[in-house]
Amino acid sequence: MDADNGSLDSAFMALSDPVRRGIIARLSRGPATVNELAEPFAITKQAVSKHIQVLEQAGLVTRTRDAQRRPVHLNPARLEALTSWIDQYRLVHEGRFRRLDTVLQSRAAASGELPKESS
Template identity: 65%
Template sequence: MHDTESDDDRLDRAFLALADPVRRNLVARLSRSSATVNELAEPFPMSKQAVSRHIQVLERAGLITRTRDGQRRPCHLAPAALEELTSWIDGYRLAAEARYRALDEVLAAMKTANRPQEE
């Protein structure tokens, strides 16, 4: 299923999944322990169906996995998927920071070169 899905699609779904306070709250909750739909839905002032759909969004994004335990469908956080996101972000963040540091050095060097005789 979904053999031909691009990295872009995966990142789209993952970042979109995190762009909602309810779903981020679910991620936070699941980082403490796995939980069922009912357990996850309980704190929220909305229908269980709405929470179930939020869970599906997280699952399709690969951020959580689900197992079967009788009639329950426990949800488990998928740390590896979270790690992919931080890796993506950090690649560009570190490149930009390195560039800014290099620019600072150039500016510092120019400043020194312009006033070689000062203190």
């Protein structure tokens, strides 16, 4: 995935809606039709189709044709790209927290205080 702002914006905007996140969660178990995806939601099939279109435009899902069926598939490569983008920031902050822990432990050791156990 390109890390450009438009690409990220469309993906995160698509995931900002709880119905779309529910659709992604369902598709993580395998492909499904619009009817199958609509079952758990108290909205019309047309509304679910619009949510799928948003996910499709963001590159998070794809549709194929299987005879009369048009199953929707998760695009795991797109989700992996989003996860990688998030991970780069998570790793930076984890490193900062580790350095802060080291500083706090050395100060506590220098002052003779024992670090408190977290519960």
